[in-house]
Amino acid sequence: MKKDLLVVAFILFIVGWLVTGTKIQSVEEYYLTHIDEITEDSETVTLEIRSDTVLDAMDKLKPGLEKYVEPDGEILKKTEYVLRSGDTAFDLLDRATRHHRIPVEYQGADYNIYNSIYVQGINYLYEFNCGPLSGWMYKVNGEFPSRGVSQYELQDGDEVEFHYTCDVGRDLVGYIRQSKKVGN
Amino acid sequence: MSAFSNFHPILLLVYVTVVVVTMFSSFHPIIVALALIGGILYFFILHGIRTASKDVVYYFFVFLLIAVAYPSxxxxxxxxxxxLNDHAVTLEAVTKGLVLAGAVVATCFWTKSYFEIFTTNKVLAVLTRVSANLGILVSMLWRFIPLFKTKWHEKQMAQRGIGYYKVNSRVEKFRRAFALWRQTLVQTAELVFVKPDVMKARGYGMTKARTQYRVMRFTKRDGILTIGLVLFLLYYIGYFSQHQTQYYPEISEQTLGAGHYVIIGLLMFYPFIYEAKESVKWRYLQSKI
Structure with a gap:
């Protein structure tokens, strides 16, 4: 009986998995992204991805990851991208990282209570890899928004920065101590 | 009956612990594969090809489920x-999924085989060695549960037969069932716990020097093997706590020499080898006259 139930559960899992719309792409296909050319009248935003804090807290870093930490803390240097209408901070991150082939892992908006995408790891550097208080945070125009990364709609000229923190943001410049919410 | 189960229960306990702990502390693909194959081979010896293959097919599906679910x-x-749906399915995650599935299935087979050979009388033998009183207490408890079940069924059937539950009120029905349950409990407890007291009151077992007969002896062979296993465990735990296989972002390089795999393989296949050796010996010793 127990075995039959497990077999049924297995088949249901496979069927459900196939039915809920699986999209299989090859590596080339996935990274093939179109980055719009910057023209004079196009609205632009900038993106920067940094992991400086890890360099100061190498002793807390999970062993074996030292090789994958950028020596200057720069994963993506400040680059200008064209803003498409309705772009959120996550759309920008997704587009830019695909273009530069930087691996990003995230939790979909349906899988958490905040209804927002949660960025778990960028460039092999994951949440909790540098102590229990570590993870990715984002900054727009020098401030940490208290909204999810896929809820923040960007404006023309916004400067988006993604920072890795080893101490829930307290080791980052511009982090406001009073606000309890951690961005992204 | 298995020849391996003739070893002392403590040795069997240590052995299974060593196998499972080595596997999980290393999380090494080859070691997990060795443990899995060793576990399945011994399971085959214990249950025969026919019964065991059914379980193997079932656990193959469990393996597949974990191996597919993990990288997704x-x-x-x-x-x-x-x-897959904008998420990478990576070689590392697939490998780790396979290793994880193998480890889970191997643990299932080892524990199944273990409980097959580690029977109630062995548990009691081990506990009696620790303390005779504890052994008696556990055996009393062990007796209590099945006895209570049988008594409860008996009484239920008898009372139902004479119309004990033929009342309209549900509350009353429940009250009667509870009363019956309480009576059964008291009666069973009396059978199990009071009888020894009565025996004691008659002066049974009151002398201080009470001896006990031990069926299972911890022989020299058991002692040597247990010490060997403990040393093995200490050495490899020390090694793997430093060199556990890392899967992310790249599978860590393995520095373990081939000799170590042979030693670990011997450990994992030991019950199978011993069992095979004994059955060959048995055939050889049979008289041809």
Missing amino acids: YVHNGFTPLFF
Whole structure:
């Protein structure tokens, strides 16, 4: 009986998995992204991805990851991208990282209570890899928004920065101590 | 009956612990594979090919479920194979999924085989060695549960037969069932716990020097093997706590020499080898006259 139930559960899992719309792409296909050319009248935003804090807290870093930490803390240097209408901070991150082939892992908006995408790891550097208080945070125009990364709609000229923190943001410049919410 | 189960129960306990702990502390693909194959081979010896293959087919599906589910949830890793719904399915995650599934299935087989050979009388033998009183207490408890079940069934059937439950009120029905339950409990407890007291009151077992007969002896062979296993465990735990296989972002390089695999393989296959050796010996010793 127990075995039959497990077999049924297995088949249901496979069927459900196939039915809920699986999209299989090859590596080339996935990274093939179109980055719009910057023209004079196009609205632009900038993106920067940094992991400086890890360099100061190498002793807390999970062993074996030292090789994958950028020596200057720069994963993506400040680059200008064209803003498409309705772009959120996550759309920008997704587009830019695909273009530069930087691996990003995230939790979909349906899988958490905040209804927002949660960025778990960028460039092999994951949440909790540098102590229990570590993870990715984002900054727009020098401030940490208290909204999810896929809820923040960007404006023309916004400067988006993604920072890795080893101490829930307290080791980052511009982090406001009073606000309890951690961005992204 | 298995020849391996003739070893002392403490040795058997240590052995299974060593196998499972080595496997999980290393999380090394080859070691997990060795443990899995060793576990399945011994399971075959214990149950025969026919019964065991049914279980193997079932556990194959469990293996498949874990191996497929794992890389579809974890996307870390250096080498993406393809992208599933915008998430990378990586070589590292697939490997780790296979190793994890193997480890889980191997643990299932080892524990199944273990409980097959580690029977109630062995548990009691071990406990009696610790303390005779504890052994008696556990055996009393062990007797209590099945006895209570049988008594409860008996009484239920008898009372139902004479119309004990033929009342309209549900509350009353429940009250009667509870009363019956209480009576059964008291009666069973009396059978199990009061009888020894009565025996004691008659002066049974009151002398201080009470001897006990031990069926299972901890022989020299058991002692040597246990010490060997403990040393093995200490050495490899020390090694693997430093060199546990890392899967993310790249599978860590393995520095373990081939000799170590042979030693670990011997450990994992030991019950199978011993069992095979004994059955060959048995055939050889049979008279041909």
